[in-house]
Amino acid sequence: MRRSPHYPAHVERNATARCTETTLTPAPAPAPTQVLAPPTETGPPPRTPLPTQTPHAVPASRAIPAPLLRDVLGIAIPTGAFGLSFGALAAASGFTTAQTCTLSLLMFTGGSQFALVGSIAAGGAAPTATAVAILLGGRNALYGLRISALLRGAPPPRRALAAHLVIDESAAMAAAQEQPAAARTAFWATGLAIFTLWNLGTLLGALAGGVLPDPAALGLNTAAPAAFLALLAPRLTARGARDARVTALTAALGVLALVRYTPVGVPVIAAALVAITIGLRLHPTPTPAPTPAPAPAPTSSPRNPAAGR
Amino acid sequence: MWPAVLLGSLGCYLLKLAGMLVPRRALENPRVLRLSTLAPIALLAALIAMQTFSSGRQLTLDARAAGLCAAAVLIARRAPFLLVVGGAVATSALVHLA
Numbered sequence: 001m002r003r004s005p006h007y008p009a010h011v012e013r014n015a016t017a018r019c020t021e022t023t024l025t026p027a028p029a030p031a032p033t034q035v036l037a038p039p040t041e042t043g044p045p046p047r048t049p050l051p052t053q054t055p056h057a058v059p060a061s062r063a064i065p066a067p068l069l070r071d072v073l074g075i076a077i078p079t080g081a082f083g084l085s086f087g088a089l090a091a092a093s094g095f096t097t098a099q100t101c102t103l104s105l106l107m108f109t110g111g112s113q114f115a116l117v118g119s120i121a122a123g124g125a126a127p128t129a130t131a132v133a134i135l136l137g138g139r140n141a142l143y144g145l146r147i148s149a150l151l152r153g154a155p156p157p158r159r160a161l162a163a164h165l166v167i168d169e170s171a172a173m174a175a176a177q178e179q180p181a182a183a184r185t186a187f188w189a190t191g192l193a194i195f196t197l198w199n200l201g202t203l204l205g206a207l208a209g210g211v212l213p214d215p216a217a218l219g220l221n222t223a224a225p226a227a228f229l230a231l232l233a234p235r236l237t238a239r240g241a242r243d244a245r246v247t248a249l250t251a252a253l254g255v256l257a258l259v260r261y262t263p264v265g266v267p268v269i270a271a272a273l274v275a276i277t278i279g280l281r282l283h284p285t286p287t288p289a290p291t292p293a294p295a296p297a298p299t300s301s302p303r304n305p306a307a308g309r
Numbered sequence: 310m311w312p313a314v315l316l317g318s319l320g321c322y323l324l325k326l327a328g329m330l331v332p333r334r335a336l337e338n339p340r341v342l343r344l345s346t347l348a349p350i351a352l353l354a355a356l357i358a359m360q361t362f363s364s365g366r367q368l369t370l371d372a373r374a375a376g377l378c379a380a381a382v383l384i385a386r387r388a389p390f391l392l393v394v395g396g397a398v399a400t401s402a403l404v405h406l407a
């Protein structure tokens with residue numbers, strides 16, 4: 001598959017190995033150098049993910065590349081606007097402005113927040129609502145596995161802050177990147193942008209209450225699913241991604257099957273767990289992470305020989 | 310409702326932290342790698358389904374589905390990310406008006 005020039009630069013459709021290898025392969029014991037790939041060896045674009053670059057391989061400029069910034073804002077702004085609806089919903093459900101803002105500041109997980117407020121609004125007991133909110137947050141633990149690999153060298157305070165910013169959107173944007181440095185940038189940029197806009201939106205929504213237009217009327221509630229689909233699609237269309245496709249389909253169908261029988265939000269994690277179990281079964285022998293050949297020259301070449309596969 | 314707010318927030322943060330604190334050795338295990346690769350795929354797919362086709366505990370088919378179809382078409386045509394999101398939002402809003 002060729003990389004389309006029209007697709008966002010950081011979302012490539014040629015990630016054949018994406019579904020059996022994570023792009024965030026932690027550096028194995030040997031020195032994490034990058035192998036210079038002869039361009040003639042691999043005709044098609046790279047099939048294996050890069051070994052983790054050394055910290056010095058990160059570009060000197062810390063500025064976010066413009067295309068990535070655009071995409072980050074593209075997902076952060078609708079999410080922030082959705083914070084408005086959360087604030088309004090919470091206020092309408094009996095939460096004080098302080099409680100509403102605290103939720104967005106401290107819980108900072110859209111799904112859990114809506115589940116908590118929605119459960120209480122629907123007449124659920126506080127303990128049940130709390131339990132569902134925490135259960136939903138379980139998926140952030142799974143995202144945390146990948147983000148943890150990204151932030152291997154970071155000091156504990158930064159990791160503690162990073163943990164707070166782990167949400168669907170920041171994890172998804174990070175997972176869509178090939179290069180670990182870009183994934184880190186995407187994670188932080190998305191996390192911080194959404195944290196700011198989500199909390200601002202919550203505050204405004206809680207204060208403005210009923211005068212806001214229905215976000216559904218503005219189509220805003222489609223922004224997140226559309227963004228997730230855009231981020232998910234390359235993982236599904238890559239060659240050899242059968243297990244990814246099966247996993248995704250199982251998860252989606254599982255949700256639809258469970259929605260009527262379980263509290264709000266529970267289907268997501270239940271269906272996901274089932275789907276992951278099935279997906280893991282499709283590859284009984286896990287492919288070990290590729291070990292970099294013992295060649296020197298840590299260059300910033302974007303290509304890698306297909307030696308690992 | 311403060312107990313629910315505070316305990317819920319604490320629980321959510323601890324779960325996020327738990328993922329971050331998994332030791333490095335465990336992360337290098339191929340099975341864990343596979344899990345951490347498949348997990349976002351499964352969760353994203355589940356979220357897409359829930360956020361498009363359900364409302365509370367009901368299955369619904371509304372303007373959001375139209376928006377998602379528009380997104381799928383735009384993605385298939387390799388449209389840029391912003392256009393995918395914008396097109397989906399616009400389609401959903403238009404269908405909602407109809």
